[in-house]
Amino acid sequence: MEEVRAYIPETLKEALEIRSRTDCIPLAGGSDLMVSNKRTTGVAPSFDKPVLIIRNLKELKEISVNGKGECVIGAGCTSAEIAQSSVVPWHLRQAASRMGAVALRNSATIAGNIANASPKGDTPGPLYLLDARVRLTSLAGEREVLVSDFIVKFKTIDLHPDELITAVVVPLSERNFDYIFWHKVGTRKANAISKLTLSQAIKFDGRIVSDYRLSATATGAKTNRSREVEKLIIGKEITPALIEQVIDAFDEVISPRAMPEFRREATRRMIRRFLSVASERPENRVIDTFDGFHVTGQPEPVF
Amino acid sequence: MNVKLEFTLNGKNVTVSTDPLRRLIDVLREDFGCTGVKEGCSEGECGACSILLNGKMVTSCLIPVGAADGQDIVTIEGLSETEKGKLIIQAFADGGAVQCGFCIPGMVVAAYSILCENPDPTEDEIRLGISGNICRCTGYDLIVDSIRLAAERGGSIWKK
Ligand SMILES: Cc1cc2nc3c(=O)[nH]c(=O)nc-3n(C[C@H](O)[C@H](O)[C@H](O)COP(=O)(O)OP(=O)(O)OC[C@H]3O[C@@H](n4cnc5c(N)ncnc54)[C@H](O)[C@@H]3O)c2cc1C
Ligand code: FES
Ligand code: FES
Numbered sequence: 001m002e003e004v005r006a007y008i009p010e011t012l013k014e015a016l017e018i019r020s021r022t023d024c025i026p027l028a029g030g031s032d033l034m035v036s037n038k039r040t041t042g043v044a045p046s047f048d049k050p051v052l053i054i055r056n057l058k059e060l061k062e063i064s065v066n067g068k069g070e071c072v073i074g075a076g077c078t079s080a081e082i083a084q085s086s087v088v089p090w091h092l093r094q095a096a097s098r099m100g101a102v103a104l105r106n107s108a109t110i111a112g113n114i115a116n117a118s119p120k121g122d123t124p125g126p127l128y129l130l131d132a133r134v135r136l137t138s139l140a141g142e143r144e145v146l147v148s149d150f151i152v153k154f155k156t157i158d159l160h161p162d163e164l165i166t167a168v169v170v171p172l173s174e175r176n177f178d179y180i181f182w183h184k185v186g187t188r189k190a191n192a193i194s195k196l197t198l199s200q201a202i203k204f205d206g207r208i209v210s211d212y213r214l215s216a217t218a219t220g221a222k223t224n225r226s227r228e229v230e231k232l233i234i235g236k237e238i239t240p241a242l243i244e245q246v247i248d249a250f251d252e253v254i255s256p257r258a259m260p261e262f263r264r265e266a267t268r269r270m271i272r273r274f275l276s277v278a279s280e281r282p283e284n285r286v287i288d289t290f291d292g293f294h295v296t297g298q299p300e301p302v303f
Numbered sequence: 304m305n306v307k308l309e310f311t312l313n314g315k316n317v318t319v320s321t322d323p324l325r326r327l328i329d330v331l332r333e334d335f336g337c338t339g340v341k342e343g344c345s346e347g348e349c350g351a352c353s354i355l356l357n358g359k360m361v362t363s364c365l366i367p368v369g370a371a372d373g374q375d376i377v378t379i380e381g382l383s384e385t386e387k388g389k390l391i392i393q394a395f396a397d398g399g400a401v402q403c404g405f406c407i408p409g410m411v412v413a414a415y416s417i418l419c420e421n422p423d424p425t426e427d428e429i430r431l432g433i434s435g436n437i438c439r440c441t442g443y444d445l446i447v448d449s450i451r452l453a454a455e456r457g458g459s460i461w462k463k
Contacts, residue, residue, distance in 0.1 A: 004304055006323040006369045027367065034326065034365040035346045042333065044325040045367075051324060055370040080359070101435025102416060104347060106359040107366070 005044075006051040012059040012137075012166070015052060020139045020162045024052040028076055029107035031100075032116045060111075060166060063087060069172050075111035075135075075165040079123075082110060089170050090286075091126035091199045094182040098122070111165040117151045122197055124151060124223040126182065127168065129199040129215040135167040136160070144169060154221045177201040177211070179278040181287050185266045196256070196263050198270045202278050207237045214246075214271065219254035219263055226253045238279035247271050308372045312337075313381025323369025328352045330368045331378060339379035339408040343437065350436030353409040354378050360416040362435075379408035382415060387460060391415060391453045398449030402440035409436050414450045422461030423454055 007024065009015040018024060025047055027033050037045040054060065060076030063085045071087055082088050083097035083105065099105055099113075099122050113123045114134060126132075127147040134150045136143050138160065147168070150158050159165070181200040196218045203211040212233050215225040229249045233242055247268045256263035277287045307320045312335060319334055331337040331354070343349035345364050352363045355377040382388035391414045394400075401407050410433060417424055417432035424432065429450045430443070438446065454461065 006306070006367065008306070008323060008369050008372050027370070030365050030367060030370065031347055034367065038326075038345060041342055041345065042329050044322050044329075047324065051367070051369075053323070053367065053369045055366075056372075056374065100347075101350070102413065102432060103350060103353055103360045103362045103435050106356075106361050 004050050005047075006053055008053045009057070012057050012164075015054055015057060015164060016137065016139050016162070018052055019164060022050060022052075023161060024050045026052045026054050026115075026164055028055055028109040028112045029078065030055070031104060031108045032112060054164065065172070066169075071170040071172055072135075073110055073168045073170065075167055076109050079105035079108045079110070079113075089126070089130055089172060090180055091129055091182050091201070092123060092132075092170060095122040095126050095184075095197060095199075098184050110168050114147060114151065114168070115157055115159065115165060117153075117155050117157050119154065119220055119222050120195075120218045121223070122184070122195075122217060124148075125197045125199045125215045125217040127170070128223050128225040129201060129213045130170050130173060132168055132170040134165050135169060136163045137166040138162040138164075142166075148223070148225065151222065177203050177285075179274070179282075179285055179287050181270070181274045183270055183288070185270075196266055198267060200271070200274045202275070204281075209233050209236060209238060214250060216250075216254060216267060218258075219256045219267065221255070224250075224254050226250065229253060233275075238275055240276070243272055243275045246275065306369065308368060310371045310373060311375045313377055313384070319368070321368060323372075324367045326364055327354070327366040327368050327371055327376075328363040330371075331363060331376075337378040337380050339383075341405055341408055343405070348435075348437070349406075350409040350413065350433075351406055353412040353436065355382070355412060355416070358419075360412055379411060382411065387415060387418070387457065390457050390460070391418070391450075394453035394456060395446070395449045398445055398452050400441065400446045400449035406436060406438040406440075410438065410446055414453060417450065418454055418457065418461045422457070422459075424450070426451070 007018050034045055037047055039046055057076055060074040062074045064072050065087050066072050079096040079099045083093050099108055110123055113121045132147050133144040134147055152158055179202050184195050184197045199215045201213045212230050217223050232249055233246050274287050305320045306323045309318045328340055328342055331340050340363055341351035343351035347362045347365045353360050354363045357375050383392055391411050413433045413436050429447045
């Protein structure tokens, strides 16, 4: 008998049954796998195991808010769908809306972006910031793991062979933040992926910072977030000296390889910008303009 | 192992028995003769292979044909038979948008997807909408102008 190259399940249950008995590679949008396994024109890509095509599973396509006030995003939702949803937290919508160009955003899924476990992936930045979890489902049951634990290290995830990611659960804590920041810094090429993104959020209690969060992608082997750095400022009043302390501490956390000086300097400036503007309590919740860089949300000059 | 796949292609139900991991671009070109779907980069960067999958623009070099099973596909061959497709193509011709033509099928799909979502796009919105489509000839300006022309000429047809 000829080997089975791919399974095309019609339901999630069928997909999980296949997972339970076969060692296979889930394929959603295909935008990572079809590139990494491609051969040449006219020749099918080569995979070392059978492929489980889950692109069209309806069960993985929903976005909703659960009883605990958390946003539940189906694993198969594309960047375009996430960017367009009003219930998705702001930071994640920003990241999704700036992934690649239009066609890419219509294929790239959130589960694929997480499972790819690349430090250059854009959605882990906001997902780390917001303490989001992945929901992992098998025939035997379900478990939920913080995205920041699920991505173990570069290209390595904590996925059991019988499981699929079925959803990403994002607490809506960002509604409580007083000021928010998301910025992607990079070249002008729309589809270039190794761009630095920085996510920040802050909440005040009077003059005192009651919550501060900071995460960065494309600044090392993993998406970076450090609770130690955040603790430096939580419980305190913002001063210029404290801002510099946070900046220096985060600079120790990151280890960008490509264009390291540029990435370090951009990171320092974005932290300084956010914290100093937030300390002045402007009316606008979104702190975005940034001297010397493009403005978030505005189209960059593309060509 | 070959699998029998069924989908709609340019409005017609079609079936094909093939390796489900073949790239959709190869099946469209080789098995169905849709040679308007062009291959530039083979990795999602250039947009020459753009098609509509369930009405959304995607790059067909990144999709295994198995993922098309049961879905709706429109290529430039089908789009150019529709009122909206004809309008864009005429605007490209009148606006001088075409030089060698290699990127144009993908650009027409991109123009279609811009105008269906946003009947009255600004120049920046058009540039963003075609930012995944690379053209080595024109410098883009006349393509952008031609998409504006298609928006103006089409008027209300883009709203339905
Ligand atoms: C031209 C181009 C531009 C790009 N630009 C960006 C960018 O700007 N930002 C960015 O972050 N990325 C970018 N990418 C990378 C890629 O598009 C993303 O990582 C995307 O989110 C991957 O999702 P997918 O569904 O296409 O993944 P696939 O290729 O289908 O899968 C990727 C990995 O995820 C696994 N997987 C998928 N779904 C599941 C599931 N439900 N359960 C378990 N495992 C699963 C697969 O087995 C595989 O290991 C770009 C890629 C290309 C080709
Ligand atoms: S050939 Fe598909 S995007 Fe270039
Ligand atoms: S007209 Fe030649 S590539 Fe665009």
